[in-house]
Amino acid sequence: MRTGFQIGQRTVCRIALLLLGLGVPVLAVPWSSQSRLLFEPVHQNAITRTLRGVLPEAQLQTLRAAQSAADHDERAEDAQLHAMAGVMGPADRPNHRQRDFIARAEQTLAALFAEAGAARRQGNPTTAMARLGAALHLLTDATSPAHRCFQPWDADAAFGDRLAHVWAERITPAHGGNDGDRERLDAAVRWAYDLYTGDQPLPDRFFEPLSGDLQIPAGYGVQNGHRTLAVCQRGSP
Amino acid sequence: MNRGRLTGLVLLWSALALALLASPLALDQTRLAGLLYFPAIMIGVLLSPRHGHVPAVGPIWIGAIVWSLVYWSGGLAGYVLLLEAMLVRAQGRRLYEGGREAAVADDASPRSHLACFGELLLELERRRRRHWLLAAIPGLSLDQPAESLARQALRQVPRHRAVGSLLVEFEQALVARNGEQGASAALTRMHAEAARRV
Numbered sequence: 001m002r003t004g005f006q007i008g009q010r011t012v013c014r015i016a017l018l019l020l021g022l023g024v025p026v027l028a029v030p031w032s033s034q035s036r037l038l039f040e041p042v043h044q045n046a047i048t049r050t051l052r053g054v055l056p057e058a059q060l061q062t063l064r065a066a067q068s069a070a071d072h073d074e075r076a077e078d079a080q081l082h083a084m085a086g087v088m089g090p091a092d093r094p095n096h097r098q099r100d101f102i103a104r105a106e107q108t109l110a111a112l113f114a115e116a117g118a119a120r121r122q123g124n125p126t127t128a129m130a131r132l133g134a135a136l137h138l139l140t141d142a143t144s145p146a147h148r149c150f151q152p153w154d155a156d157a158a159f160g161d162r163l164a165h166v167w168a169e170r171i172t173p174a175h176g177g178n179d180g181d182r183e184r185l186d187a188a189v190r191w192a193y194d195l196y197t198g199d200q201p202l203p204d205r206f207f208e209p210l211s212g213d214l215q216i217p218a219g220y221g222v223q224n225g226h227r228t229l230a231v232c233q234r235g236s237p
Numbered sequence: 238m239n240r241g242r243l244t245g246l247v248l249l250w251s252a253l254a255l256a257l258l259a260s261p262l263a264l265d266q267t268r269l270a271g272l273l274y275f276p277a278i279m280i281g282v283l284l285s286p287r288h289g290h291v292p293a294v295g296p297i298w299i300g301a302i303v304w305s306l307v308y309w310s311g312g313l314a315g316y317v318l319l320l321e322a323m324l325v326r327a328q329g330r331r332l333y334e335g336g337r338e339a340a341v342a343d344d345a346s347p348r349s350h351l352a353c354f355g356e357l358l359l360e361l362e363r364r365r366r367r368h369w370l371l372a373a374i375p376g377l378s379l380d381q382p383a384e385s386l387a388r389q390a391l392r393q394v395p396r397h398r399a400v401g402s403l404l405v406e407f408e409q410a411l412v413a414r415n416g417e418q419g420a421s422a423a424l425t426r427m428h429a430e431a432a433r434r435v
Contacts, residue, residue, distance in 0.1 A: 036294045040266040
């Protein structure tokens with residue numbers, strides 16, 4: 001006798017097939033794009049928000065694509081590409097060579113802006129945008145609450161730490177929230193573009209050498225230094 | 238509860254929720270979606286390779302699917318249980334209405350207790366069967382007198398949640414009317430009468 005409390009074999013098979021049908025295609029999608037369910041493509045949206053109307057759509061598209069490309073390399077030894085200090089194993093944790101990574105980020109930015117400017121002068125906007133995109137990724141990552149001031153990036157971090165990192169970066173911060181994270185994000189995009197066009201001179205240092213805090217010029221209307229983030233207090237006098 | 242229908246509804250609502258989240262409306266990028274689907278993000282992080290700043294696409298979808306199913310299963314099961322509890326409670330309240338004092342008196346005959354319980358069960362089961370998500374009590378025929386219905390329920394499905402809950406309501410009314418001892422004796426007589434072949 002069939003009652004309402006039983007699930008027929010056919011129903012179970014249908015559920016299994018549905019889950020299988022949903023599961024196979026999503027498992028086949030590679031780890032590459034930042035745009036995924038429950039996560040906003042924060043870098044790309046900042047670029048669109050700030051540079052739409054300034055750059056042609058094709059160049060904006062190249063800039064946006066460069067953000068996903070930059071996230072292909074998330075190894076600890078290349079953490080400077082994301083304005084973080086990589087932790088290479090347990091022995092590295094007490095002193096994670098933050099200053100090395102700040103210096104490497106400075107060199108990377110100088111090289112990327114030089115390459116972008118050269119490509120621009122040579123009339124190669126695709127290469128120029130790809131290089132600017134990589135530089136822009138580094139600068140905008142430096143405004144992330146989970147990266148700011150070259151926080152340690154440990155591939156073997158505990159689950160809670162990884163979850164906190166992911167959660168902090170899930171969506172674009174609200175206006176004025178968390179010490180102006182959103183304003184700094186947009187200012188970093190504008191500044192990067194101005195550096196690329198030559199409207200702003202390349203700075204001697206992008207980051208405060210001790211804390212690693214991004215030093216956005218005063219004209220962009222944001223404050224440098226962080227009032228509450230302990231990791232940014234290292235360079236404070 | 239009707240588990241077949243409940244399963245269908247859970248699958249349907251989960252699919253709708255996921256379709257809405259993944260739609261161009263970008264509802265998944267709202268703060269509310271993040272809070273509601275926080276467990277999905279946890280699953281995504283747990284299943285993702287360790288070297289990423291954001292969970293991989295596959296794990297986050299797995300998390301979202303699993304959490305949607307858990308969320309709607311829990312929500313709908315909770316709704317059905319609450320609904321059933323409210324239906325039982327409504328029948329229980331009828332025991333305190335005027336004119337039923339005699340039926341729940343400890344000196345009333347076991348047959349009148351059975352008849353009273355059967356009347357409540359009949360109405361409860363009618364209402365349960367009207368609801369799409371509630372399954373009929375298995376094997377219980379409503380085309381019989383109330384006393385006979387009560388006998389059948391207490392003999393065949395005494396552990397069914399609806400029967401058991403209604404019995405608790407009935408017992409509480411007996412206790413309120415006759416005290417612990419009187420109620421216990423009346424219930425024992427009622428069960429013995431139900432078990433007796435007629």
